[in-house]
Amino acid sequence: MPLSPTRMIRASPYWPVIAHSTLRRLLPGFTVSSLGDGMAVVAVSWLAIELAPAAERGTWVALAAAAYTLSGSVGALVLGRFLRSRSPAQLVGCDALLRATALGAIPVCHAFGVLGVELYVALLAVSSVLHSWGQAGIYTILSRLLPERDHLAGNAVFSGIGSLATVFGPPLAGALIVWGDAATVIAVDAATFLVLAVTFLIGVPRDTAPAPENGGSRTAGFAVIRRTPALLGLLGLSFAFFFLFGPVYVALPLHVSDDLGGSAALLAAFYTAFGVGAVLGSVVTGYLSRLPMWPVTTGIVIAFGFFLLPAGLGAPTWAAVAGFAVAGLLWPPYASLSTALFQRSAPRELLPQVLAASSAVRVLSVPLGTALGGPLVAALGAQGTLSASAVSITVLGLAAACAAHGASRKPVHPAAGSQAGPERVRGQ
Template identity: 75%
Template sequence: MAVEPSREMRSSPYWSVITHTTLRRILPGFAVSSLGDGMAVVAVSWLAIELAPATHRGVWVASAAAAYTLSGAVGALLLGRILRHHRPARLAGWDAALRAGALGTIPVLHAVDALGIEGYVALLALSSVLHSWGQAGVYTLIARVLPEQEHLAGNAVLSGVGSIATVVGPPLATLLIAFAGPATVLAVDATTFLILAVTFLVLVPEDAVPEPEGDTASRTAGFAVIRRIPALSGLLALSFVFFLLFGPLYVALPLHVSDDLGASAGALATFYTAFGVGAVLGSVLTGFLSRLRLWPVTVGVVIGFGTLLLPLGLGAPTTVSVVCFGAAGLLWPPYASLSTALFQRSAPSALLPQALAANSAVRVLSVPLGTALGGPLVAVLGPVGVLRLSAFGIATTGAVAAVALALRAVRRR
């Protein structure tokens, strides 16, 4: 007997997203692959630790982590001429298929004792070459199948699935590593991407996603599109600085916990778990923000995020710092969904995949770049000094953006 949805469920901003014919086919595969990626966060570094020589372990672990993300930025910059005309579902499907193949090769080579650290890093880099285009395909699809007022809710659903995966995936990976090793986790991750590839390439009919008129305009590169639209140029700059300043936390926070607080890895896990739980809640709340003006809310999120990080750099009690870090996690998904929605609304539909791929490339570059800067900064300022710098820097960036937004509103009058 079918259960009729309640009036509250139907009135939710997410109802039209989860009941949409095309999105209902995509979401299960997206959820499975997100869980696999959440598990891979642990496995990628752990397998690098096992494969790398002890004398250069730190360098190789950093190389593995960077390879798994940075090659997506290279792909966004170099493959536009080849990929710019293809349908968004194909872009997402090809990205998932490449990830499945490259990641699936890792456990096979490991099983026959033919996997070295160099080959491992190369396969990780190969797996991510199309990732910026895959992400662009997913969010372009959202923009084309949903009306404009529902873009934010669609983005929030995908963000929420990813946030849940960051909470559930690492513990599952830890259990699987203990019983079968990190290569097995990557085999599972590869399988989840194979499912996602089938989802996009087989289960999404070509006529399910409308194509825009005037597709000849898509010959323009993504960064050129953004340059021509001042609002998108400002948003891209805001995102770059925001994520760049967040990157050093990945270096400073673990050292702060171990050196300054004298605490265990469990304390560090508590910080990250609090952030993940906050991110899940933030994803749920994001869809309700569509009733507000997106630009002021986006800038306010940046200011609030930096402000909530301040206790970590100002010597607040650990409990207060954990709570504030969790509250900052609450704001993380809204920023991603809001900024993507602004791109979806501002860029011409024919140019949206290129614009989103360029946006993704900048994000992919900025966090690792900030993390790389974190090492020298910690050597000079200490962990607490870097935490303070990141917090003040993010809040100040948001404040500058707020002033620019106010000046633009005055000029329009």
């Protein structure tokens, strides 16, 4: 007899997450904020295109996209002394309040006619200073509220909400841009961060996720990663993966506007397709906990690059959009599995620092790749840049798979077994 939908939900790995009393209070606010971020994916680059001189659009789109995330890495490195004693909920709240303030200044300046592209990029940079700490706070809360066996499912639920936001956010942004302008979308995004701040500052009981007693030095998170080969290897793969994907954020908007002669709605369609795939990928992620880590992660990287190729090879638009959908399917499993590994491998008292360090490196990789997108587009064109990014990601995955296979064949001394990179990861 087939299970009813209710029983299927209760039997899924996600039930302990959505049924948790504290998480039920946090998920609505996180959902609202994620929707704002889904809208900003389109608005940030489109407003840069509107503000920048025509001959310099590629450069300014790259700078805007990089600024929206790059300073988060700087914040993770230099603000640890001031933030390491904060509770995870306070980390999320501080990040959200700063984002709301800085992003809210953009439409205000635009309304008064004083928003130049330079000021726009500067405000985007200020808004993301605490991004790594905010992300660390969210996933530290998850790791403390849920038992280890539910970490992957918890990560997948939050990742799935973000994926849903990329489905509904971009078309909503496209409609708002037609009705108003890109600055209007950023104003809405700023308001959603206020909701996120209130949700986490009020919704997390003080005794549920207390601040760590021993915060360690401001580089303690990096020290933990450096002496754990499995985490160091995974972080290296992630850095290269996201770095090579970074140029897509520059090339895709210009490919849509220049090569295809499309509008913001078509750009939104690419992001929406990616989001639809990511929603499905988030649903699948919770069932992957028994699979070996390295084959899964390297396989994801290989396949991700392959399915970006249609856009770079000039395939019909429907095929390029479909390729982005499949790439989106692969994104949540990679992100959630690697985050779960950090959650279960780092010392509890240093988990916020370790997650902030990991987030800083990953956050840094995308803007660096995005900044490279401007020169690449100038040299190869938007379509050529998409192709180069796809091929490079596939080659990276193949190289990582070969390296992991070679390492797994090496004999491991019993006393060092817990330090073997690929073997240690597969055991997680």
